[in-house]
Amino acid sequence: AQSVTQLDSHVSVSEGTPVLLRCNYSSSYSPSLFWYVQHPNKGLQLLLKYTSAATLVKGINGFEAEFKKSETSFHLTKPSAHMSDAAEYFCVVSERNTDKLIFGTGTRLQVFP
Amino acid sequence: DAGVTQSPTHLIKTRGQQVTLRCSPKSGHDTVSWYQQALGQGPQFIFQYYEEEERQRGNFPDRFSGHQFPNYSSELNVNALLLGDSALYLCASSNLGLAATYEQYFGPGTRLTVT
Numbered sequence: 333a334q335s336v337t338q339l340d341s342h343v344s345v346s347e348g349t350p351v352l353l354r355c356n357y358s359s360s361y362s363p364s365l366f367w368y369v370q371h372p373n374k375g376l377q378l379l380l381k382y383t384s385a386a387t388l389v390k391g392i393n394g395f396e397a398e399f400k401k402s403e404t405s406f407h408l409t410k411p412s413a414h415m416s417d418a419a420e421y422f423c424v425v426s427e428r429n430t431d432k433l434i435f436g437t438g439t440r441l442q443v444f445p
Numbered sequence: 446d447a448g449v450t451q452s453p454t455h456l457i458k459t460r461g462q463q464v465t466l467r468c469s470p471k472s473g474h475d476t477v478s479w480y481q482q483a484l485g486q487g488p489q490f491i492f493q494y495y496e497e498e499e500r501q502r503g504n505f506p507d508r509f510s511g512h513q514f515p516n517y518s519s520e521l522n523v524n525a526l527l528l529g530d531s532a533l534y535l536c537a538s539s540n541l542g543l544a545a546t547y548e549q550y551f552g553p554g555t556r557l558t559v560t
Contacts, residue, residue, distance in 0.1 A: 422488075431478070431539055431541075435487030436487055
């Protein structure tokens with residue numbers, strides 16, 4: 333069965349410093365992977381997706397993620413954090429040949445001025 | 446272009462009662478999925494509707510049922526409510542014809558509180 337593990341429940345950074353949110357996946361085949369962001373009292377927004385094309389995926393708001401099969405990782409990065417990036421981030425894998433999404437437990441990103 | 450909409454925004458029910466939540470998909474989408482997000486957790490897949498039929502289902506009891514209408518909108522029904530059903534219920538829509546992208550758009554959710 334497919335699954336994702338988000339390695340940090342909370343990450344705190346200062347504004348202007350890099351962001352790294354870690355995610356490992358488990359899958360017996362090449363998966364489709366996503367990062368979603370959830371701001372307080374708002375729905376989930378897709379940041380980026382990997383679907384077996386380029387391994388370095390660029391998303392919205394300056395975020396990007398790299399698919400590393402050898403490490404079974406799909407970490408989310410951003411060169412410079414902004415206050416508006418403070419939110420809950422979910423790493424997600426889709427079940428093979430379906431669009432059923434399997435979510436990680438989430439990482440809460442705090443950004444300090 | 447309206448995105449995914451859900452109603453109501455908030456709902457308070459008593460144990461044992463029944464509740465109906467509603468979702469309208471994004472324009473051009475034909476598939477609706479429902480997820481339950483308990484406090485501090487990631488969303489869990491409940492089920493998915495396509496062509497007015499349940500296409501796939503997660504690990505939820507039969508108390509959770511749904512419906513999809515000809516205009517692609519959907520309802521989630523929960524019977525015999527338990528305290529543990531308190532959660533944010535999220536609706537997501539997609540276009541099955543574009544399933545290769547597995548891209549789903551989420552609504553803002555309905556916050557259900559069971560007392």
